[in-house]
Amino acid sequence: MLALRARLASGKLNRDNLHFTRRAITMTEQHTPSTLDTQGLMCPEPVMMLHNAVRDISVGELLQVLATDPSTQRDIPRFCAFLGHELVEQGEAGGVYRYLIRKVE
Numbered sequence: 001m002l003a004l005r006a007r008l009a010s011g012k013l014n015r016d017n018l019h020f021t022r023r024a025i026t027m028t029e030q031h032t033p034s035t036l037d038t039q040g041l042m043c044p045e046p047v048m049m050l051h052n053a054v055r056d057i058s059v060g061e062l063l064q065v066l067a068t069d070p071s072t073q074r075d076i077p078r079f080c081a082f083l084g085h086e087l088v089e090q091g092e093a094g095g096v097y098r099y100l101i102r103k104v105e
Contacts, residue, residue: 033062
């Protein structure tokens with residue numbers, strides 16, 4: 001704590017930067033997503049499992065879904081749109097589809 005005060009007094013660190021750093025760390029810790037691994041499962045299982053997993057998380061939490069079924073590219077975005085959840089990210093690498101979903105109400 002004394003080192004922080006010395007850095008603040010010297011002008012090397014200002015209160016705005018300090019506040020931003022604290023906030024960034026807190027945001028990262030709060031938003032580490034849970035993972036639902038549906039690799040190897042075919043339609044409709046990934047979406048059924050997603051529906052149950054979303055029920056188990058709190059509003060605002062993130063859920064990462066991993067899947068190998070190409071139909072999830074259509075089904076998971078529609079699931080999110082229908083139930084009002086936010087599809088934060090969607091991508092594919094090496095035959096694995098990754099979705100990041102934020103639960104909304």
